Amino acid sequence: MKIETTTNKTMDIVTVGLCALTVVCASSTAAAKMPFWPHQLGNAPSVGVVVLAAGLAVSLILHTYFWWRDLDEAAQEAHKWAWWWGGNIGLFVGAAGFVGATLFGVDLLPAAIPHTDAALIAAGFIAAFATQAVGYTLAWCGWWMARQ
Amino acid sequence: MTSVFTNRLKVLRAERNWTQSDLVDHLGVSRQTIQALETGRYTPSLPLAFRMAHLLGQPIEAIFTA
Numbered sequence: 001m002k003i004e005t006t007t008n009k010t011m012d013i014v015t016v017g018l019c020a021l022t023v024v025c026a027s028s029t030a031a032a033k034m035p036f037w038p039h040q041l042g043n044a045p046s047v048g049v050v051v052l053a054a055g056l057a058v059s060l061i062l063h064t065y066f067w068w069r070d071l072d073e074a075a076q077e078a079h080k081w082a083w084w085w086g087g088n089i090g091l092f093v094g095a096a097g098f099v100g101a102t103l104f105g106v107d108l109l110p111a112a113i114p115h116t117d118a119a120l121i122a123a124g125f126i127a128a129f130a131t132q133a134v135g136y137t138l139a140w141c142g143w144w145m146a147r148q
Numbered sequence: 149m150t151s152v153f154t155n156r157l158k159v160l161r162a163e164r165n166w167t168q169s170d171l172v173d174h175l176g177v178s179r180q181t182i183q184a185l186e187t188g189r190y191t192p193s194l195p196l197a198f199r200m201a202h203l204l205g206q207p208i209e210a211i212f213t214a
Contacts, residue, residue, distance in 0.1 A: 073193050074181035147184035 012070075015062040022055025037128055074147075082140035090135020098127045153212045158186040160204050160211065174203050 008069050030048030068076065094134035099106055102120075108127075161171060168182045175182075175196065184190035192200065201208045 063190055072181050073196060074190055075178060077190075109194065122151040144184075145190040148180070148186065 003009070012063060012066040015059055015066060018062070019056065019059035022052060022059060026052035026055065030080070077145045078140055081143050082136050086135035086139025087132045088135075089139075090131040090133070093135070094128050094131025098124055153191055153214055154188050155185065156183075157200065157211065159207065161186075161189045164204075171203075175199055 004081060026048040028048075029051055030046050032047040034044040034047055071079070098108070102105075108123050109115055109119055157171075161168070168179055168186075171177075171182050172179050176199075177196065181190065185192060197208055197212065201211055204211060
């Protein structure tokens with residue numbers, strides 16, 4: 001068990017290192033434009049942006065995998081329970097609140113933000129994600145408090 | 149929030165003069181898990197139950213009761 005934990009921690013350190021390497025590579029290729037970019041997709045992004053997005057995505061997935069493997073069974077159960085109940089209830093509450101506020105004519109966007117459809121969609125996404133995160137956190141704390 | 153099963157983990161640990169940290173080291177779980185087990189509010193998985201039985205030198209039925 002201890003050897004496996006050490007290996008997981010080593011791989012996690014490697015993952016964090018990969019993430020740092022990604023940032024360095026992205027910075028060094030920031031000025032170059034993506035080659036062979038289809039005209040239909042608009043202006044080509046810089047190579048650095050693509051490297052950063054891909055590298056951070058891979059590093060985050062790897063880090064999450066090794067973090068999950070290092071958790072014991074009760075901790076995994078707590079996260080699964082919190083993700084399901086807390087995440088779903090938080091999402092429903094947030095979605096209902098957002099839709100209800102919109103229907104009642106409440107202005108949900110700050111005055112400094114242009115009131116476009118894209119901004120409203122982004123606000124809806126942020127509201128759903130934020131309430132999901134709050135629900136998840138409360139459920140996770142509740143799961144552990146009920147078992148101490 | 150009680151488990152379906154009750155267990156004698158705390159009693160068996162005390163009989164051996166072990167601390168919760170000793171169980172953490174031997175079973176490879178966190179201290180929070182040990183606390184949840186001893187309060188009877190968490191049901192372990194089958195692999196963990198077998199590891200506990202092997203560690204304590206008792207059959208599973210002697211540790212857990214429904």
